[in-house]
Amino acid sequence: MGKKLSGSDRRKAIVKWLTQSDEPMTGTNIAQKANVSRQVIVQDISLLKAQNHPIIATSNGYLYIQQKQEKKPFYKVIACQHKAEETREELYLIVDHGVTVKNVSIEHPIYGDLEASVMVSNRAEVDQFVQKIEDKKAPYLLELTDGIHNHTIIADEEWKLEQAEQALHDRGFIVQ
Numbered sequence: 001m002g003k004k005l006s007g008s009d010r011r012k013a014i015v016k017w018l019t020q021s022d023e024p025m026t027g028t029n030i031a032q033k034a035n036v037s038r039q040v041i042v043q044d045i046s047l048l049k050a051q052n053h054p055i056i057a058t059s060n061g062y063l064y065i066q067q068k069q070e071k072k073p074f075y076k077v078i079a080c081q082h083k084a085e086e087t088r089e090e091l092y093l094i095v096d097h098g099v100t101v102k103n104v105s106i107e108h109p110i111y112g113d114l115e116a117s118v119m120v121s122n123r124a125e126v127d128q129f130v131q132k133i134e135d136k137k138a139p140y141l142l143e144l145t146d147g148i149h150n151h152t153i154i155a156d157e158e159w160k161l162e163q164a165e166q167a168l169h170d171r172g173f174i175v176q
Helices: 007-020 027-034 038-050 084-095 123-136 158-171
Strands: 055-058 061-064 074-081 100-108 112-120 148-155
Touching (some): 007 027, 007 038, 007 061, 038 055, 055 112, 084 112, 084 123, 084 158, 112 123, 148 158
Antiparallel strands (some): 100 112, 100 148
């Protein structure tokens, strides 16, 4: 553990750590590096987001979304329906085509639109995501809507999105 930094210096350090990391960083890991509590890091992340830093919270930790000048990715929202126990299979069908699942969203009858970050791009990340859900005994959002949900999917080529959607369609996971 290092010395405690001022709030401003700590937030600068958090941005530096996140931008230099290729993997998500947990709040606990950042807190240990900064010699503060995880709750302080949660507050710092909120302040950084309010200052328009492109930080997202994923199931694996915080990510700083690098603003690259390269070709912009392609996005598509797909409507799916399946049972909770088929979630791993659904996500595999998507990531196996070189596509990232950005989020899941539902239209809840009381709360309106609910969205959660997923951010999985390969089978290992899918396995981690599903394992976290199982370990916490947390329900999938689709359980609130008879299996109907949307995913925002991202790829560097539009044809990858189309192939992933076709695979889901062939499996019967796309809402008609």
